Amino acid sequence: MSIQVQKAVFNFVTTILLLGGYLFYVFGIQGDINLSKVLDIQFWGIFILKLTVLMVVAKIILFILFAIFKKVKNRNMDEEDLEFMDERDKLIEMKSDRYSHWIAMFGFVASMIPVSMSYSVQYMFITILIFGFLSALMSDVWKIYFYNKGA
Template sequence: MTYQEKKSIVSLISAVLIFVCYCLYMYPQFPEGGLESAATFRYWGSFVLVLTLVSIVAHIMISIVFNIAFRITTKEKEPSFEDELDKLISLKATRNSFFVFVTGFLFAMGSLVLAQPSQLMFIVLIASGFLSDVTGSITKLYHYRRGV
């Protein structure tokens, strides 16, 4: 298995674990007020902002630990350059990831147009962000395994 495949698998697993652990942490903190209360909007706003920060920091730390473990176990350096194949795979993964997020964003805005509770908009936005991260990792793994 190549470095890129291992990195994609680690990224996929870490995205799922970060999201699940954070959701389990935040679930008990859900406010008891009505669906449209200020506390509910504050909860969802902090949920999104903190999830973004936690995810970025955790991905950086996991990437550093992965590179150290890779170097120790294989006694190889991680590739210091990207060839054309790596760039093409990265572009395809980014395209698929953006497509999933934009589709989720449109569904979230559609839920507001259809007069659904605002909580549904936040849930759809959060889910589409998570699914776009997973889609990007799966796309990279798929193309490194099967080719472009």
């Protein structure tokens, strides 16, 4: 398995675990979330801001640990071999990013539908959150697919 596929699998798994852990923490452990609080726009704003900070900080720390682990595991390999990206790798990155951006843009447009139909704003936040999560996951899935396909 190439280093790029390992990074994509690692990113996929950590994204699921971090989001799942955060959702479990907010809605499971804290448990004092009642319906009136969930219907409040301030709750969703704080929820998404905290989630964004958590994901960025945790991903940085986890990828540093991933790089250290790969370096220790492959200490006899040349450093260029671990971080080398050729045109094929860049093309795969570009394809998967393009497809995930399409999902994110579709999600943004779809999130405007509940607002335009006079539904509450929390449906917009939930839609953006779901499509953003799907976009991040599908980017990694397409990277794995394109590397295994040999595109």
